[in-house]
Amino acid sequence: MPSAYHMVHYRKHVSGDPKKTLEGLCRTALSAVDASGASLWKRVGDRFFDVPQENSKKVLLNKVADLKSAVFGEMCLVQSDGMQALLELTTASVKLSELTTAEIFKLQEASAPRNSQFIRGMVYWLCIKDHVLFVKTQSMTAELLRQYIEWLLKDAGSVLPSSATVKLQAEFDRATVGGDIGEIKSVRVSGNAAPYLMSVAQPELPAGITKKVQRTARKIADRLVEMQQALPIVEALFGKDRANSLVESLGPNEYLAVDASVKIRGSRTVESREKMQELANEVADLTDGKVQVEGSDGKVSDDDAILRTKMPFDLPHEGSNFLNFENVADQLQVVYSRFVADGKIT
Structure with a gap:
């Protein structure tokens, strides 16, 4: 099976209530039911989050699974409008200047097919207790992941008050991760x-x-x-x-x-x-x-440490923009277990 290496990033949820872990909050939010009794797990249409100040972009929590010991899912950054650039392999002879007539391929732009939207980026994320590990691709960002989780807990799942803020810490005191970032x-x-x-x-x-x-x-x-x-x-x-x-x-x-x-x-x-x-x-x-x-397992900048490491992930097929869902879940759990065993996180 084809594979590709991607960076696994780590964040720590900073909570004022140690009894409520981010994993538990996400599980509770996704279990929230509507008037018909259907939980958010079963209502994909209600898992769209409107990106602030980006009218045509949304983040969708598409596949999402309760792994008993963790919550794992994939998010898609989608765009309802916009165009996709294409190279049309049809030749044309074009006069480009008084001195130059050249043979070229045509450049085209196409909108998304009916009943579909362009995917501009993906993030696969795993939440264990207050630990978040994720892999992002293309235009997806860590901040969009944070914003989505905050929206999920406050608006979609109503498990946090509207005044709450979800904080995902990226940098840590070097001493808290043992000063060890691998080779x-x-x-x-x-x-x-x-x-x-x-x-x-x-x-x-x-x-x-x-x-x-x-x-x-x-x-x-x-x-x-x-x-x-x-x-x-x-x-x-x-x-x-x-x-x-x-x-x-x-x-x-x-x-x-x-x-x-x-x-x-x-x-x-x-x-x-x-x-x-x-x-x-x-x-x-x-x-x-x-x-x-x-x-190999992160970066230290002066006294601050950032945990991250590269891992191989299976692709559905050669050249795919997506990662194999089950394999990503397994690999992120491997990274979590290794960070715990090495004393980087507790």
């Missing part, structure tokens, strides 16, 4: 610098100087010591002479921006894995710039 893939350092002025100390300010001038002088002094590793990186890229000429050309309000990434490609050895981990642990102490460490 290190890359280390990126970025920041601003004025290299030639780094050693200049903040001057003594005359007595009676205004607070506004003091703050301005302090801000300038702070900028002078930002990202002390900038110049060596610029010199390594352009050479010392070119780096010097670049610095000399800077105006009084200009600074060099440095964004350097280190990766190891090819088959990894035990030694290279250990060295990358060592460098990742030490690099934050070597620079005042922003440090991002990318691992």
